[in-house]
Amino acid sequence: MVYSQRSPGSWRLLLSLLLLAAGSGQVRYSVLEEAKHGTFVGRIAQDLGLELAELVPRLFRLASKGHGDLLEVNLQNGILFVNSRIDREELCGRTLECSIHLEVIVDRPLQVFHVEVEVKDINDNAPVFHLKEQRVRISESRLPDSLFPLEGASDADVGSNSILTYKLSSSKYFALDVKTNSDDNTQIGLVLRKSLDREEVPEHNLLLTATDEGKPELTGTVQVLVTVLDVNDNAPSFEQTEYEVRIFENLGNGTVVIRLNASDRDEGVNGEISYSFNSLVPAMVGDQFRIDPNTGEIVTKGNLDFEKLNLYKIRVDATDKGHPPMAGHCTVVLRVLDINDNVPQIALTSLSLPIREDAQLGTVIALISVSDLDSGANGQVTCSLTPQVPFKLVSTFKNYYSLVLDRALDRESVANYALVVTARDGGSPSLSATASVSVEVADVNDNAPAFAQPEYTVFVKENNPPGCHIFTVSARDADAQENALVSYSLVERRVGERALSSYVSVHAESGKVYALQPLDHEELELLQFQVSARDAGVPPLGSNVTLQVFVLDENDNAPALLPLPLPLPLPGARGGGGALSEPVSRAVGAGHVVAKVRAVDADSGYNAWLSYELQPAAGGARSPFRVALYTGEISTTRALDEADAPRQRLLVLVKDHGEPALTATATVLLSLVESGQAPRPSSRVLAGGAGAGAGAGAGAALVDVNVYLIVAICAVSSLLVLTLLLSTALRCSAPPSEGACGPGKPTLVCSSAVGSWSYSQQRRQRVCSGEGPPKADLMAFSPSHPPCLVVGDMNEHQDLNDEHCTKVSLNFHN
Incomplete structure (x- = not known):
């Protein structure tokens, strides 16, 4: 507790200096860790004998090495309060005594006060195990009451908040042993209460819980995994004591006769099994068979002959690798059966390839004959054709077949057929042979060149240089060789008084379209023509594509x-x-x-x-x-x-x-x-x-x-309003349709900063809707968007950046 004498003037200052010089200027406070912001710590100004009014003039300040932002002083009332989160474990670790040293400095005159703030511990840390899982390995031969040490938990708190008690989950095999040394060091371990059997329970999963004595109590847990180690206390055993196997003669070398499988309840080397023939097996068994020591497979070493020997009895041992080793036994009875050991033979003659894709149904492609050296049912052969293709086999005589065309061919769908002829005898089991026939289909010119789309829209700026490339057309022909060789040409027509070929040309091989002369937007806004693509087949086939070339305006005319x-x-x-x-x-x-x-x-x-x-x-x-x-x-x-x-x-x-x-x-x-x-x-x-x-x-x-102009303006305005009303009514009442002039392209009306109407004197693109003469366009400028130009539809060949364009068609009759 600090006592301070308050008096005016120099007496108060002198008294404070004397108190500090005498060692009574040390002020101590205490605060709980994790206290909230603004928590009251002490009236530091009052306890140091300072007047509230002089805190600011004397430059009152608080300093703490490394902890300056944890505590703060309110200069209005002189109260020391918690400014930010205080973690005792972060400040002092596991040290019992933890405090923050503060220096209070005031000027005029200079004074330094020392303040200690003790940080008291609260139970805010739960016990922690350093490992997420503790593993203990115990042999199944260990005796009860054996002790196996475990690692305990730690608690970052101090005092009673860090005193831990332990508890183990319920188990009939294990108990928990806890001992405390003289230096309060706690050691814990597992005590084996009952003998273990790995074959019965190979693993034991336990839960170890640590609880501190704080209020409220906090706990921590860790999984304890006990692995039971094996000893060799089980002999290998087979599923059966005797196995009977039936195999046919003439099996090839290395053929698997049977695969034996013995099991051992032990693990590791105690459960590893090796297979072998018993020492009492006759020598001729070793000449005809061998056994894989790892897999237990009995395989042939030579061809078996039914007429020579048709019964073998083989005794097999399965031995583990434990110490000492243990063995199990079984007997394999092997019976050799007679088989159909001759396969059919296939011969192909009179191949007529390739076959034209327009060949008539029933056309003979090849002759096939089959034979088999066996007799009886083993020598009766039937033929089949795979896969399911436009061909079939027709039997013409015993063991003779014809390969004929069964369905129409299409080389563009399938150009080559890989056929497999299978000959199978009537033996049991039957034997078969196969022969492959590759049938190539010859092409005929039955596909015209095809464009990706029937119409393309092209945009070209006016005043282009002569001979510039404006577009490339491309057609694909599904045929082959010369039937797929495509050439391109213009479909000639008149454009006004001139021929189309005076405006554009197309390269016969590449399909590139060139503008032969500079185009003038004011003279020609839309140049529509067709390009023809023809193949080199006999007779040639062709198709056309329409190009709509829109000539984009450039500023080449002065007002x-x-x-x-x-x-x-x-x-x-x-x-x-x-x-x-x-x-x-x-x-x-x-x-x-x-x-x-x-x-x-x-x-x-x-x-x-x-x-x-x-x-x-x-x-x-x-x-x-x-x-x-x-x-x-x-x-x-x-x-x-x-x-x-x-x-x-x-x-x-x-x-x-x-x-x-x-x-x-x-x-x-x-x-x-x-x-x-x-x-x-x-x-x-x-x-x-x-x-x-x-x-x-x-x-x-x-x-x-004069008055005539007023009358004329009124008449034009009335006509415009009437046209707008009629156009709106027609658009709302009737679905879009193609008129007499073909598909109409929307006239472009672009916005500008002017709210007036501007009528273009130049002739615009013709727009037809139903029957009637062509109409001139009225260009409307709206003040909401910048002017721009959009014509026709966009496609993948050309692009315009028009973010604020609106397509509107405002027409009135000429």
Whole structure:
């Protein structure tokens, strides 16, 4: 217990120093191991005479060599508590005394306090045996009361928690002997209570349990396996005292007559048995037979002859290898029987091979004759054919047969037959002989070349180099030799005004398809043709495959400017909307549309997606106009005032989204007039030069849109909505079918960042649904996905990476 004097000022500090100098500054606490985090240990600040308010200013800290994180001090209340798991066995092992030495350091002035925290043991460790299984080997000849030592258990705890008691599972043969020496060292062992018999119980499985005296008690167990060692106390014995064997004459040398099997209840060398003929066996038995000493097999040494001797009596001994050895005996009575010892003979003549696969049924392939030197039933021979094949044997005369065709042949299924002719006599047991006949089937040209699939889809970028390889067709012919030699050719047809052979060619041997000239997506989007494959048989056979070559678009066309189709109405102009919108009233407000630049791109998809940009004016002056990024509409950004120049010259850059992008420029001239005036139109839209290699765009005059344009837009919109409704109704009500133009390919509609409709002027792939004229495609751009291009079906030959493409077919009649 620690006493501390609390007083203000220097008296308290002086008193604390005196107490420490006198040796009374040592503070001791105790804590149980495995205490939970936050467990109270002691009021260390109070016991050391330190004020709570000065713990932080004086840099109060706790140090412990190697154990700094086990205990911690709460600087708010000065309480020492458990910070992390404390394992007494890990800290001190089996030492009875276990403590943690802490150093408490404070500054201003510097003070060092020593604190001892005793860690008390709890029963948290069960007894442990070092071996998972203890093996004891005991001879069955050992006498009762024999002692066999065992290895005890250990407990990592100390004190009463480590005191162990032992218990053995119930056994009528063994008991447990436990002795404690003067130094508290416990020795345990097995005591043999009853004589062992290995032949009765070869192994004894016991369970040894160790229990400590802690609270609660903990236990540990180990398996004790007792193996009983054998002694030679059993003689070998046979299942029978006499064996009778019947064998036929003329058995070959080394033929097994009988295999004797004696058993010995002992084990090891005491149970190893050796076989031999008894010394009283006549010498002629040794001349005709021998016995294997390890397996007990009696085998022949020469041919047996029934007419010479038909009965043998053989006495056999079985001896073990124990000390002393013990033996068992039996008698083998061997009777020799007469046999059918002549096999039939087979002769093949007049082979007619190979046989054509279109041979007629009943065609004779070979003549077979058989014979047997035996007489009676032993000389009567029958023939059979294996396996079950399109052939059969026909008996033509006694012991004569014909091999004839029984079913139609197909060389592509089986090109060669391995036949086995078996001749068997009527002896008992019967003897047989076999002869092999190999029948080769000759090929005829009865299989046409076949393609893996009837149609292939090929994707080729436009502007390809002449002679480039675009695809390889391959057909397989199941026939052989020249009947399987395949050559390829184009099925000629007209493509517009030109022959197919002016576009593509196919190599006759390899089947490689080449594009003979650069393809233009704007001229030809789909080139569909057939390739023929023919073999070299007589007559030749062939088949066709269809190739659909889709020409993929590249950005090879610059945007082209278009003239305005209709004038736009000018608000506030005299004449009630009939005036042209080229003059711009200074009274218009911000956001008023004054003109629109229209352009188209001959490409498709992403390459035809146009954007408009207003180029900065000369001198850096800020223009009161802006152009819509995707519609080309020019509108005011603010109200016009007198400071704005009466003539505005705007330069609009039109750019597509291809790689690389191509551009065109348009110059728009606007005249600013006072409100109420209706001067003569003077503005013009002039085409500028195209950038990135594009040609010059067409000039377009900027005019106002009148009421006719509004009517036309409404009519087109109504037609579009009606077409969408009809298309949806047809798709939902009728299953997909092929129309008059064959299987239709879906028109590609790709998404973009623009929510407007873009109508392509170029002719797209024809899509037919039922009867009716071809339709032009409407390309819809959705703002949810980036634009991309997908055409037709993908296969294993070509691939496009289109993760966000949607196939939509929006059509309206031309």
